[in-house]
Amino acid sequence: MGEEFKHLVLVKFKEGAAVEEILKGMENLVSEVEAVKSFEWGQEMEGPEMLTQGFTHAFLMTFENKEAHTAFVGHPKHVEFSATFSAAIDKIVVLDFPAIRAKPPLPA
Amino acid sequence: MGEEFKHLVLVKFKEGAAVEEILKGMENLVSEVEAVKSFEWGQEMEGPEMLTQGFTHAFLMTFENKEAHTAFVGHPKHVEFSATFSAAIDKIVVLDFPAIRAKPPLPA
Numbered sequence: 001m002g003e004e005f006k007h008l009v010l011v012k013f014k015e016g017a018a019v020e021e022i023l024k025g026m027e028n029l030v031s032e033v034e035a036v037k038s039f040e041w042g043q044e045m046e047g048p049e050m051l052t053q054g055f056t057h058a059f060l061m062t063f064e065n066k067e068a069h070t071a072f073v074g075h076p077k078h079v080e081f082s083a084t085f086s087a088a089i090d091k092i093v094v095l096d097f098p099a100i101r102a103k104p105p106l107p108a
Numbered sequence: 109m110g111e112e113f114k115h116l117v118l119v120k121f122k123e124g125a126a127v128e129e130i131l132k133g134m135e136n137l138v139s140e141v142e143a144v145k146s147f148e149w150g151q152e153m154e155g156p157e158m159l160t161q162g163f164t165h166a167f168l169m170t171f172e173n174k175e176a177h178t179a180f181v182g183h184p185k186h187v188e189f190s191a192t193f194s195a196a197i198d199k200i201v202v203l204d205f206p207a208i209r210a211k212p213p214l215p216a
Binding site (some may be wrong): 006008010026027030031036037038039040041042044047051052053055058060076092094095096097098099100101103104106107 | 114116118135138139144145146147148149150151152159160161163166168191198201202203204205206207208209210211212
């Protein structure tokens with residue numbers, strides 16, 4: 001088993017953004033694009049601004065390896081979705097990285 | 109199976125911070141505190157500032173449920189580690205949220 005690759009996105013949506021629609025679009029996207037191995041997301045609306053910095057949603061996609069992530073980024077459905085997504089966000093952080101699993105340890 | 113709970117931390121370390129030491133401290137922490145079900149982290153140093161906003165590390169802890177997360181936050185080892193950690197960071201985002209898994213779907 002190779003090193004998994006993560007695509008992590010934190011956003012704060014614009015006031016009045018069609019968030020439900022966008023979430024649905026994202027779920028469709030990841031279910032349609034085979035390169036995405038798993039997808040989890042969540043929403044926090046309660047944390048103190050000092051810690052959340054105003055971000056409300058986290059999206060985490062996992063890929064088998066970096067190549068699968070690259071394929072996803074260039075996939076026409078992703079490119080199309082990104083345009084809609086970008087228009088709806090106030091601020092964003094994106095981190096792409098090989099995942100190191102420290103607990104539980106990976107089987108040898 | 110209940111709803112898993114995530115503790116997501118993004119940081120930019122201070123110039124000259126003892127990052128290796130801190131990473132080791134975090135791995136010790138999560139291995140010692142039983143409430144932490146799994147722990148993954150990663151580092152991105154290549155992404156464009158426009159996307160990373162200067163953040164370089166992502167830490168993701170998973171808990172069986174919100175109660176386990178609360179127990180972790182109040183755990184003496186976590187409190188102790190947090191002091192060291194806080195002193196080493198330039199900026200941080202923390203999001204705590206129930207995880208929604210959209211792919212693969214959870215077994216019914």
